[in-house]
Amino acid sequence: MSRPRPLRPVPGGSVPATAMVMAAGLGKRMRPLTATRPKPLVEVAGKPLIDHVFDRLRAAGIGRAVVNVHYLADTLEAHLADRYPDMEIVISDERGRLMETGGGLVQARDLLGNEPVLVVNSDNLWLDGPMDAIRLLASRWDDAAMDALLLMVPLARAHNHGGHGDFHLDANGRITKRRRAGTVAPFCYTGIQMLHPRLIADWPEGPFSTNLFWNRAMAAGRAYGQVHQGLWFDVGTPGAIRRTELLLADG
Numbered sequence: 001m002s003r004p005r006p007l008r009p010v011p012g013g014s015v016p017a018t019a020m021v022m023a024a025g026l027g028k029r030m031r032p033l034t035a036t037r038p039k040p041l042v043e044v045a046g047k048p049l050i051d052h053v054f055d056r057l058r059a060a061g062i063g064r065a066v067v068n069v070h071y072l073a074d075t076l077e078a079h080l081a082d083r084y085p086d087m088e089i090v091i092s093d094e095r096g097r098l099m100e101t102g103g104g105l106v107q108a109r110d111l112l113g114n115e116p117v118l119v120v121n122s123d124n125l126w127l128d129g130p131m132d133a134i135r136l137l138a139s140r141w142d143d144a145a146m147d148a149l150l151l152m153v154p155l156a157r158a159h160n161h162g163g164h165g166d167f168h169l170d171a172n173g174r175i176t177k178r179r180r181a182g183t184v185a186p187f188c189y190t191g192i193q194m195l196h197p198r199l200i201a202d203w204p205e206g207p208f209s210t211n212l213f214w215n216r217a218m219a220a221g222r223a224y225g226q227v228h229q230g231l232w233f234d235v236g237t238p239g240a241i242r243r244t245e246l247l248l249a250d251g
Helices: 051-061 073-080 100-107 133-140 209-219 238-248
Strands: 016-021 066-070 088-093 117-121 124-127 148-154 167-169 176-178 187-195 223-227 231-234
Touching: 016 051, 016 100, 051 073, 051 117, 051 124, 051 133, 066 073, 073 088, 100 209, 124 187, 133 148, 133 167, 133 187, 133 223, 148 167, 148 209, 167 223, 176 209, 176 223, 209 223, 231 238
Parallel strands: 016 066, 016 117, 066 088, 148 223
Antiparallel strands: 117 187, 124 231, 148 187, 167 176
């Protein structure tokens, strides 16, 4: 297997002005901790997961965040209220119906603008490598070639991740295919991506996955992956919290 070369930085590549933070999920795998609080408010290393995400957004210089809410939405909104006075936080309300990831993007479409946006799962926890991961994505974004740029981590470095990988990349970082059943793929999606809103088009009614948009971008050769240079943790279950905290304490 050839190792993907780093995508070349694009001169003038800038961090997106807006991020969308996916925070509407039910958190079923995190039960019983999510019986009384939404998953983004579950604490890891003394801080709610969503606060770890906002720390990274602010460090990268992103000044505006769209946050979708559904499960225990009032609790999450109360947590975010006045917590980040230096950022504009806009709520995309899914109280009436959980739209999943693709449907969530559709519902928030008018709030995202017409420039590339950062989309981040609210239960992500990562440490930067030599370069801030968000700034790294922004520096690799090529608007002429890309509709989606996913931050990937090698399967061997996907801490707490119980899967078998998600994608294959070619030597230029283009996503060539998904993992087939019964096989292993070398790269896992981290839940962090840059996405151009032009990809949010011709959607089905009701809830659906972002996979629909990714598949279109892959078919057009416009879906790419950037390999994360730091640490990434899958914090999807109660047991993963303690393992993550031990790994963070070690380094």
